[in-house]
Amino acid sequence: MSRTTPRRATSPAAAGSPAPSAPLSKDSALAAELKALVVAGKRDAARERFADLVTLQQRRAVRIAYQYLRDVHDADEAVQDAFVKVFTHIASYREELPFEVWFTRILVNGCLDLRKARSRRLRWVLPATTAAETVSREPVAPQPGPEDQLLASERGRQIAAAVSQLPERQRAVFTLCQIAGQSAHEVSQALGLSEATVRVHLFRAIRKLRGLLER
Amino acid sequence: MMRHPHLSDDRLIDVCLDRAPAAIERQHLERCHACEERRASLARLLADASNVARAEADAVFSPERLSRQHARILQRVEQEARLGRIISFPAGHGQGPSLLRVRPGMRWIASAAAAGLVIGLVAGHLVHDLPAGGALPASQAVGTPAGASLQAVATTMSEEEFLGRIEVAIEGTSGSALRPLHELTPLVWEIAAQ
Numbered sequence: 293m294s295r296t297t298p299r300r301a302t303s304p305a306a307a308g309s310p311a312p313s314a315p316l317s318k319d320s321a322l323a324a325e326l327k328a329l330v331v332a333g334k335r336d337a338a339r340e341r342f343a344d345l346v347t348l349q350q351r352r353a354v355r356i357a358y359q360y361l362r363d364v365h366d367a368d369e370a371v372q373d374a375f376v377k378v379f380t381h382i383a384s385y386r387e388e389l390p391f392e393v394w395f396t397r398i399l400v401n402g403c404l405d406l407r408k409a410r411s412r413r414l415r416w417v418l419p420a421t422t423a424a425e426t427v428s429r430e431p432v433a434p435q436p437g438p439e440d441q442l443l444a445s446e447r448g449r450q451i452a453a454a455v456s457q458l459p460e461r462q463r464a465v466f467t468l469c470q471i472a473g474q475s476a477h478e479v480s481q482a483l484g485l486s487e488a489t490v491r492v493h494l495f496r497a498i499r500k501l502r503g504l505l506e507r
Numbered sequence: 508m509m510r511h512p513h514l515s516d517d518r519l520i521d522v523c524l525d526r527a528p529a530a531i532e533r534q535h536l537e538r539c540h541a542c543e544e545r546r547a548s549l550a551r552l553l554a555d556a557s558n559v560a561r562a563e564a565d566a567v568f569s570p571e572r573l574s575r576q577h578a579r580i581l582q583r584v585e586q587e588a589r590l591g592r593i594i595s596f597p598a599g600h601g602q603g604p605s606l607l608r609v610r611p612g613m614r615w616i617a618s619a620a621a622a623g624l625v626i627g628l629v630a631g632h633l634v635h636d637l638p639a640g641g642a643l644p645a646s647q648a649v650g651t652p653a654g655a656s657l658q659a660v661a662t663t664m665s666e667e668e669f670l671g672r673i674e675v676a677i678e679g680t681s682g683s684a685l686r687p688l689h690e691l692t693p694l695v696w697e698i699a700a701q
Contacts, residue, residue, distance in 0.1 A: 324563075335588055339581065348582055350573055351565075358564040367568075368576055380587060451552075451559045461509045469524070470553055471560045498520050502552060 316387075319348045322409050323391035327382045342379050349392070350375075352472055353399055359467040360403035362456070363410075374399040389481070395481040396468065454504040462497035465490055523550045606638050670695055 316324065322345045329338035353374065357367035377398050378385075385394060457467060468479045469490075476494065480487040513533060514522070523546065536543050539590065570575075632686045 300544070339588070342584060343577070343581055346577055350577060352570075353560055354568045354573070354576075357562040358567065359560055364567045366565075368572075372576060372580050372583065376587060407576045414522060431647050447555065447564070448559045451556050451562060455556055455560060466556075470557045494524070495517055495520055498549070498553065499516065499554060502549070503550065 306396060313499040317390060317392070319345060319395075320387070320391040322348065322393075323378075323382065323385055326379075326388045327385050327387070330382050334430065338382075339379075345378075345391075346375055348385070349395060352392075353395070356399060356467060356472050357403055359455075359471055360400070360464070361410075362447070366406050366410065367403075370402045373402050377402070390478065393481045394480050396472065396474065396478075397484075400468075400482060412450065450505055451501075454501050457504060458497050458500060462493045462500065466497040466501075469494055513539065514544075514546070519546050520550055522546060523553055666693065 320430060322341060324336050326341045326345060329335070329341060350371070353371045354367055357370040357374075359365070361370060362365045374395065378395060385391070455463065455466070464483060465479055468474045469476065474482065476487050476490045479485075480490045483490070485493075514528075514535065518528075518532070519542070522532070536546060649665075
């Protein structure tokens, strides 16, 4: 499956601080337009443009949130909250940063908050069902694609189990780099870590995954 | 020509993560099947991990669910906008800070409320300090006027007993002045016998 957004160059100059003449990505251009409309007080028009922005980022957002939370309802809530926050705080968006980075940061913080809340809740509640049972799978396309076949295969299950065994920080970095298609520099901005730290976590995650799968 | 050593795991990971190998590394990978196989295996692992993670999320977030989520997000944004809308105050009333302006009617209401409070407090204080009802303590009842004691006796004695006591009192020495009056008055039991 193709990525929802093209992967950016890994150099900081290209990814984090685009030159003024560099063309904005489609989502960043939409976000800048949205901000201008909100600042001008044209909120109705802004809401219409916001719908396009949601469409652009939604699929990527649910993939990230689901990797973090492993629960369809929590992921749904986290994605909704993140988009509502984007609209509410669009006036504080800085156009010199890629929108994807700003949005990912909001989404990841929301996911972490939800996870904390869930762990507090689970401390006092006995689990009624296993995590696998709580996932309500909705009908998918009748013709399974190659990714669905991979997911259903033994190797797919092994990979999913191995990824879920990664420590939290390594999984977060791995998810954003490999699943959301972000560069190390973008992940460092989204998670508030240095780029070197992101690379260390990513390397460790890959080494651990390989060790788990080669056992 | 000097042979380049095998590429380390970290360098291979770097190569797989879009960091282009140096020219000498690229040449080594072209010649060394072991390193190329390690690189290909690592690249396959990364691709599979990405594909599995995406497939997992896509399996639970069907297009219908995404569509519902999209609508819900827009609905929530609409609600937020409605809640945050500020209604402008009519221009004619915008003379100054409204909290500091006092209307005459409000002043009267405030005065009446304060007066009612004071009266209520004073009345409550008085009621609390005075004894309740007309009942007096026993020590005060001993020295009361005769009317009060006769009334009390009349309620506790029968009529005949009361008259008998009067008779006894008249027959005493202190009642000699009343004897002529007694002789003129018929006795109760004589009338009853007739």
